Amino acid sequence: MRQAQTPSWAVAALGDEPPQLIAAFARHHRAIGASEVHVFLDRPNPALEAMIGDRDGIFLTTCDQNYWDRVNNGRRPERHTGRQKFNATRVYRNTKCDWVLHCDVDEFIRDGDALTDALSKADREKGLVVRNLERVYLPGATGSSIFEGGFRAPILFQDDEAEALYGRFGKFLAHGLTGHRAGKTIVPTGQPWEMGVHHPKSLSDGITPDLKRMKQRLLLHFDGLTPLHYAIKLLKKAFEDYSGPKRKIGLEREAQYRFTRNHADRPSEVMRLVMGVQSLNASQAGKLQLLDALTPEGFTPRDCGDLDLSRAAFDAALRERDAGILAKAGLEM
Incomplete structure (x- = not known):
């Protein structure tokens, strides 16, 4: 099923890095076309908010115990990957965007127009793997x-x-x-899936749904x-x-x-x-x-x-x- 209009996309990431990197990640992706950028912080990062400034569409959430009490009955996933998947899935289920990309704050889409163009031609029954290069x-x-x-x-x-x-x-x-070559998947919303680190999983059986790989390598991994x-x-x-x-x-x-x-x-x-x-x-x-x-x-x-x-x-x-x-x-x- 192809999209009739320009698709919107969101980015979700869990970050525990110096504030200038997280700010660069959020500001860059908002500037190249992401409608929403959601960054979840494993610990307070007081300098970050000032670096973001008054830009709209960027959402910072500190995942302290109050957060976990509110969203997961107090349970904080022990592993970093568990917290990543949990938060990205929350964005996936609540956003009004057409697609959600889950990646790390050391990964940058180099060309937002190329990504949007690929999404406009993509099948919304499949995830789209954004292939990566490594710095x-x-x-x-x-x-x-x-x-x-x-x-x-x-x-x-x-x-x-x-x-x-x-x-x-x-x-x-x-x-x-040194790192992965799997890329990261941008996922069409409205499917019965949950977000993974690299690929989504079906809620019914935990199997990776159908995916299509982009020809271009648009994801830069630092x-x-x-x-x-x-x-x-x-x-x-x-x-x-x-x-x-x-x-x-x-x-x-x-x-x-x-x-x-x-x-x-x-x-x-x-x-x-x-x-x-x-x-x-x-x-x-x-x-x-x-x-x-x-x-x-x-x-x-x-x-x-x-x-x-x-x-x-x-x-x-x-x-x-x-x-x-x-x-x-x-x-x-």
């Missing part, structure tokens, strides 16, 4: 902005091919990426906004502890966590891993371009000219927020 640091430097760099696409490597391109770091990359940010992500995941069965992750990502656990007392080794998996030398960049798997053009979020999106400011916020785990690991940059 990578290009030869020379990581730059001064948290959005610095180009973008690489996933490639189906054989183990020897990955090693030939990335050397010792090839075993830490899945299809040449898997760590700075090298320090990625190192902190590795440290947190390496020592993550929660009840119940452990979440299944890829072998390559688990290898990163295992390396981090084994080298947590050697911060220089952790940072060597970070730069090894997230940056390219000239030879690697040239080979990826030959494979049509590297987009060297950078990205600048819309409506963010007055935000301090420098690496220095972002890392300063991280050092204050995550002082405990940084001190434990002896990680300084």
Whole structure:
């Protein structure tokens, strides 16, 4: 079933990051055409509201105990992914928009017009998978902005091919990426579905409904906004502890966590891993371009000219927020 008029779309995300990143996420998506941007905060973020300003269509919700008492009988899902899915599903069931995209605050749609055009032609009986690229640091430097760099696409490597391109770091990359290659699904409202991390699920049987994949890769994934940010992500995941069965992750990502656990007392080794998996030398960049798997053009979020999106400011916020785990690991940059 095709849509007769220009479709509206909303974005839902759970964020626990420095305020300038969340503000950039919300302001950018509102500026490129999202009718609503819903950001749920795992903890208070007092500086964020001032960074959003008086823009309409952006909704911030702090998920404190009062929130969980009100919406879920006091029960706060223990896992981050559980809180993500719960909040995104609430948006899905209550929005008046035609579609809802569930993603993370480190993921940015690069072209709102292209997304809207795709939605105008989409089948509202199916979810539409927005395929992703992953930010990578290009030869020379990581730059001064948290959005610095180009973008690489996933490639189906054989183990020897990955090693030939990335050397010792090839075993830490899945299809040449540190993060996911599944993309995120924008979901038509009005279906008997619930939102998942990457794809929706049917309420009747928990099965993923029919999905169609976009040809364009419109989702830009910044898997760590700075090298320090990625190192902190590795440290947190390496020592993550929660009840119940452990979440299944890829072998390559688990290898990163295992390396981090084994080298947590050697911060220089952790940072060597970070730069090894997230940056390219000239030879690697040239080979990826030959494979049509590297987009060297950078990205600048819309409506963010007055935000301090420098690496220095972002890392300063991280050092204050995550002082405990940084001190434990002896990680300084």
